[in-house]
Amino acid sequence: MTKAALIVNANSRSGARACSHAEDLLRALDVPLHAVHPLRDPSRLLEVVEGAVDAGHDLIVLGGGDGTVSSVVDVLAHREVPMGLLPLGTANDFARTMHIPADLDGACRTIARGHVVDVDLGLCGRNYYVNRASAGLGAAVAEHMSPRLKRRIGPLAYPVATARALRKHRPFTATLEFPDGDHEPLTFTDLLQISVANGRYFGGGQLAAQDAGIDDAMLDVSVLRNGSPLRLLSMARELRTGSTTDSSLVTHLRTGKVEVRTDAELPINIDGELVANTPQLFSVASNALHVIAPPTWTDGG
Incomplete structure (x- = not known):
């Protein structure tokens, strides 16, 4: 992975204070960040993730909760671009399923040192x-x-x-x-x-x-x-x-x-x-x- 985008739902429970800290941690771990987007308006998440994929980013680092993840998987489904997750929501059930640490340092280390796996998505209609x-x-x-x-x-x-x-x-x-x-x-x-x-x-x-x-x-x-x-x-x-x-x-x-x-x-x-x-x-x-x-x-x- 040579070009990563960090996209954080700054409206999530801990997103506002986590974005800059995550950026520093990921850069220190040599994750090649080329774009950072702290979003106050969650309605723009889909648009920003889609834009990052279209711009050639080969890793999307997403910061937010389960609703944030679910709202952008329509863009990432069946694409070769993996997602790294920073669990910043209330429940963080998807992160729990994936064994991603709840603390920001551990989640960033997972992105830098982990491995890519393929998982299923549910479909409700489309x-x-x-x-x-x-x-x-x-x-x-x-x-x-x-x-x-x-x-x-x-x-x-x-x-x-x-x-x-x-x-x-x-x-x-x-x-x-x-x-x-x-x-x-x-x-x-x-x-x-x-x-x-x-x-x-x-x-x-x-x-x-x-x-x-x-x-x-x-x-x-x-x-x-x-x-x-x-x-x-x-x-x-x-x-x-x-x-x-x-x-x-x-x-x-x-x-x-x-x-x-x-x-x-x-x-x-x-x-x-x-x-x-x-x-x-x-x-x-x-x-x-x-x-x-x-x-x-x-x-x-």
């Missing part, structure tokens, strides 16, 4: 994502998760936004169909949420499944039914450990492709952003993204 897409409660949580809340209380923003979303939740009905024929069509009523995970982690460290990987060409689907507050709390504890044991409230499925239809059109949360609505087809783009990972990351994590 929208790529790295961690998870969800309809129902997850989308409502995204609506309550303001940048101000994340900056103010960090990871605690997730349970706070979830509690707010639960108060307003209305159960829904959904039908899941599997174009590859690996499962029979299924209809569920009185639902809390449907999530379709591509990565290993989401929601601030929650495991999609104990054996979930981001290079296995499969999606981990979780269907959550409504229940009493006490039962929902118990379910949340089990899900956080990556349990895939089905119960009266949870059904787990693994598939390469699933179509989700709901009785009423619902917004879909893709890595923290509401960018689509049901019905949608979810699938996998295998080995679509090149990422610099540390030596500890092998075979999906």
Whole structure:
């Protein structure tokens, strides 16, 4: 790699103070930086990354959280330009999946000394994502998760936004169909949420499944039914450990492709952003993204 661009979402939780420090660290580690872009306007991320790739940069160093990564993978998918990641967000689940250190020094050393690996991306219609897409409660949580809340209380923003979303939740009905024929069509009523995970982690460290990987060409689907507050709390504890044991409230499925239809059109949360609505087809783009990972990351994590 001979020409790198550092692009930082300066609006992310720690992005503003991290950009100049990261630049100094990367230059000291002999990463060939040719352009540095501290962006205060996140809406310009896609444009700036695309411009850097078109200008011939053969490494994009991206600073931000999961939403930042998800917003630019449309440009980097199926391109020969790898991404180095500085995890500067609230949850940093993609960095956790890739074993990228949470501290800036460690992340910069990974970029300078790591190796390039290929990982899958999820597809919600034509929208790529790295961690998870969800309809129902997850989308409502995204609506309550303001940048101000994340900056103010960090990871605690997730349970706070979830509690707010639960108060307003209305159960829904959904039908899941599997174009590859690996499962029979299924209809569920009185639902809390449907999530379709591509990565290993989401929601601030929650495991999609104990054996979930981001290079296995499969999606981990979780269907959550409504229940009493006490039962929902118990379910949340089990899900956080990556349990895939089905119960009266949870059904787990693994598939390469699933179509989700709901009785009423619902917004879909893709890595923290509401960018689509049901019905949608979810699938996998295998080995679509090149990422610099540390030596500890092998075979999906």
